Amino acid sequence: MVSRIAQFMPHPLERETTLRDLQAENMLAVLPLLSLAGLLLVVNEDRFSQPMQVILPGxxxxxxxxxxxxxxxxxxxxxxxxxxxxxxxxxxLAAGWTPLPQV
Incomplete structure (x- = not known):
């Protein structure tokens, strides 16, 4: 019974390689969203009283x-x-530079 289970378990090196591949692929999936968020901040800088509030974080x-x-x-x-x-x-930067509304 144990030998049957052992044959289905991946080798530790194979498991580590698979994990590293998944991590690398997922890292790339996030990058376009960050670029889009930065671009949206920079494009909408005219809506803020101080343009540097959004240009630097963007x-x-x-x-x-x-x-x-x-x-x-x-x-x-x-x-x-x-x-x-x-x-x-x-x-x-974006959170710290933006003034909080007065209550």
Whole structure:
């Protein structure tokens, strides 16, 4: 019985390779959304009182995918951290720069 189960379990190296492939594919799926969000912020800068409120976060979100694509062939881990740091940085810039409404 145990030998039947063992033949269906993938080898640890095969499992790790499959996981790495899935991670790399999913990383690429997010990049167009970040570029679109950055582009929408930059295009709509005239709706804000201070254009830099949206231009800097928008450019950050727009450029993160380019950095990730450049880093991905060299190091998956560096590309993943660039994606996380760039996304978080752009969001925090947008949230921190926008004034809160007075209550």
């Amino acid at each position: 450019l950050t979100l727009f450029l993160v995918p380019l950095v990730v694509v450049a880093l991905r062939p060299r190091s998956y881990r560096a590309a993943a951290w660039a994606l996380v740091a760039g996304s978080l940085g752009g969001i925090l």
